[in-house]
Amino acid sequence: MILYTEALPVAAPAPGSVLDPVGPDAASIAGLTWFMIALGGLLWLATVVFLVLALRHRARRAPQRNTRGAKAFIAVWGVVIPMLVLPAVFAYSLVVGIGVSRPAPPEALDIEVVGYQFWWEVRYPDSGVVTANEVHVPVGRPVQLQLNSADVIHSLWVPPVSGKVDLVPGRENTMTFQVDEPGTYLGECAEFCGIQHARMQFVLVAQPEEEFEEHLRTLQLSSGTPDTDPERAGRDVFLSASCGDCHRIEDVSEGGMAPAPDLTHLASRDTIAAGMLENNRGNLAGWILDPQGLKPGVRMPPNNLGGDDLQALLVYLESLE
Numbered sequence: 001m002i003l004y005t006e007a008l009p010v011a012a013p014a015p016g017s018v019l020d021p022v023g024p025d026a027a028s029i030a031g032l033t034w035f036m037i038a039l040g041g042l043l044w045l046a047t048v049v050f051l052v053l054a055l056r057h058r059a060r061r062a063p064q065r066n067t068r069g070a071k072a073f074i075a076v077w078g079v080v081i082p083m084l085v086l087p088a089v090f091a092y093s094l095v096v097g098i099g100v101s102r103p104a105p106p107e108a109l110d111i112e113v114v115g116y117q118f119w120w121e122v123r124y125p126d127s128g129v130v131t132a133n134e135v136h137v138p139v140g141r142p143v144q145l146q147l148n149s150a151d152v153i154h155s156l157w158v159p160p161v162s163g164k165v166d167l168v169p170g171r172e173n174t175m176t177f178q179v180d181e182p183g184t185y186l187g188e189c190a191e192f193c194g195i196q197h198a199r200m201q202f203v204l205v206a207q208p209e210e211e212f213e214e215h216l217r218t219l220q221l222s223s224g225t226p227d228t229d230p231e232r233a234g235r236d237v238f239l240s241a242s243c244g245d246c247h248r249i250e251d252v253s254e255g256g257m258a259p260a261p262d263l264t265h266l267a268s269r270d271t272i273a274a275g276m277l278e279n280n281r282g283n284l285a286g287w288i289l290d291p292q293g294l295k296p297g298v299r300m301p302p303n304n305l306g307g308d309d310l311q312a313l314l315v316y317l318e319s320l321e
C-alpha cells in the first residue's frame, strides 16, 4: 500500500557546506579546510611537475646513476618538506580544535540534546520546554549544547555552523557555537547508529533574539488540552489508540513506555519523522498508518485507525502548537 510517495522528498533544508560558514566557529573550521586544500593542492602540483620533469629527462638521455642528486632530492621531499608541512597542519588543527571546543561564556544559552534511534530530543532547561528534531537558537549569541545519548553513539553535525561532536551513552559532551546569519539549517547524525542513520536529521533555526524568545514563550505556554469538540474527539483517539503510552503531551499523556518524541508542540514544527517529511496532514496520516513503510526500523508501530478516527486524530495533532 503506497499512498503517499509524492510526499517523500526530504522536507528539511538542503545540507549546508563546511565551506559556507555562518558563524565564527564554522569560519575557523572553514579556514583550516581551505588551508589543507591549498597545501594539499600545492604538494600535488609540485609532485606532478617533478614527475613530468623526471620522465622527460629520462626520455632524453639514457638513465644515469646520479646518487648524490637523488639523495638530496629525497632528503628535501621525503624529510624536510614533510617535517615542515605536517607540524604546520598539526599546529593549525590544534589551534582550531581548541578554539571550537572552548568553554561556553556565561551568557551562552544552554540546550540539552539527547540522541535516540533515530531522532533528537531537545530540551531548554531554563524554560522547561521539551521538543524534538528542531533546535531554535538566537542569532549572535553563543549556544552551548549538552549532548547525551539514550542508546548508541550518535554524532551531531550542522556543517555551516560547527564541527561534529559525538553523543555517547553515559557521558556528557558539550558543543559551543554561535550563528550570525538568521536561517534554517539542516543538522544530521554523523555517526552510523543503525538502519535509519541516514535519516536521523533535525532542523536548526537561527532567529533574532526577540523572535527566539517569543518562540520559546509560545512553547512554554503550550498545553495539549483540546479547545473544540473535534479536537476533544481526536484527543480521545490519541489516548484510546495508546499513542499516549509512549508520546508525552502536556496535560494529556505522560508517555515514557518507549522513547518517543514529545508531541506537545508538534504543529509548531516544520518537519516530522526527524527531518524527513514536511509536517502536513497527508504526511502525518501516512506516518501514523505506516511508519515502518516510510522508515523501516523505527520504534513507532503501525496503526490501524479507521477513517473517522484518523481524521479526528489529525485535527487534534494539528492543534498542538
Ligand code: CUA
Binding pocket: 115, 116, 117, 118, 153, 154, 155, 189, 190, 191, 192, 193, 194, 196, 197, 198, 200
Ligand atoms: Cu544517529 Cu546516526
